[in-house]
Each structure stands twice: as C-alpha cells, then as structure tokens.
Amino acid sequence: MTDWPNLHVSQHPAVRHKLGILRDANTEPKKFREVVRELSWLLGYEALADAHTRPIDVPTPLEVMQGEELADRIGFVPILRAGLGMVDAFLELMPTAQVWHLGLFRDERTLRPVEYYNKLPNSATVDLSLILDPMLATGGSATAAIEVLKRWGAVRIKLVNLIAAPEGVAAVSKAHPDVEIYCAALDRQLNEKGYIMPGLGDAGDRQFGTGGAS
Ligand code: PRP
C-alpha cells in the first residue's frame, strides 16, 4: 500500500524478475531493449485491463456466438526518446491504437522539461490516452505531457512507467489526481542529480547505447 490511490505497482513475479535484468549495469543495450519491450507488454496488460468492449457476433465453425471487440479509441503517447522502446509492445496489445510522439528532454541543470517535438493532431481523437515513458523521476516531464494532452482535449489519461520515484508520483498525483499511474517498481528516492535511486541509470542512453549508466 502507498499514499497514492492512483498508483498501481505491478506485483507480478515475471515483472520483478525482468526488472532485475533491466537494472543490472552489465545488461547490454540489445538485452535492455528486449526487456523494456517485455515489461511494457506486462504493464500494458495491467494498464489496459479496464478498456471498454462492445458485443459483436462471432461465427465460430459451429454457431454464431456473442463475442466482444474493443470499443475505446486508444492513443499511445511515447515520450521521446526513452518512451520509444515501449511502443511496439503496446501496439501488439492494441493494434488499432494511434501513436502520437511527444519530444521532451530534461534540462540537466534545472531538471525542467523542454518540449522539442509534438505530433498530436489538432484535437483529441481518442477515449483513452496512455503516456509511455520508462522513468518517472521529478515528474516534470510527465506533468508537462499530461498538460499537453489535457489542453488537447484528452479526457481519460494513464501514465505507464517502468520505474517511478516517490517524488515524481507525488508531483503527478498532486497536479493531476485523475491520472492513474502504472509502474513496475516504486524506488526509494532521487539523488542530487535527479536520478532515481536505485533506478537503472539513464533509460534513453541504456536503450540506445549513447552513454554509461549514471
Ligand atoms: C528521461 C525519462 C523521462 C524523464 C524523467 O528522459 O525518459 O522523460 O527523463 O525525468 P523527470 O520525471 O524528472 O522529468 P530524458 O530527459 O533523459 O530524455 P531522453 O529520453 O531523450 O534520454
């Protein structure tokens, strides 16, 4: 149990096992990307469990039965660059979803998010939006992304992270208590550089081989 009713930390043993591989500083980018994808599948399964369906007739070889099809129009919003590694798994889960890319990076000095790319259409076209980003640290990037989506007209927003810091969960929950947060782990704290401890280092660098873990 945590202080945040909107926070869902996965308890699945497969998630806990894969997280250990992801955190390990010896895990190479290729393996790291594979595990990001696998964890995204597992978290997506949990985060999308309340998506709405509608009844349809399904002709089995023996008779027509009442089956279901997805009714919600779903949008995935990966935060560049680290969120890119989560997209394929989410699209495998929900192949008809739309994907809008949002580019945000953290200014290393102020830790504030800077928006540099936005591929959202003019107005909201979905019932449910999922923001995808492996790391929730100060919460600045997630809060900025939620604000962009709300201005755009999104009504139901969920945030999916692999690892969250309490500071980030508190910031998002305070500003946007209506946003449900799904993550694989809630870590201890941020360090003085805004990195999640124990965390996994820089999720973008570790996926794309652009630097060492911090
Ligand atoms: C990382 C991460 C989040 C952000 C989290 O991105 O993917 O977007 O930091 O930090 P916050 O909660 O303090 O805002 P980064 O800025 O390193 O960009 P990158 O994905 O391009 O490496």
Ligand code: URA
């Ligand atoms: N972004 C990352 O990639 N890692 C952290 O620990 C914090 C922000």
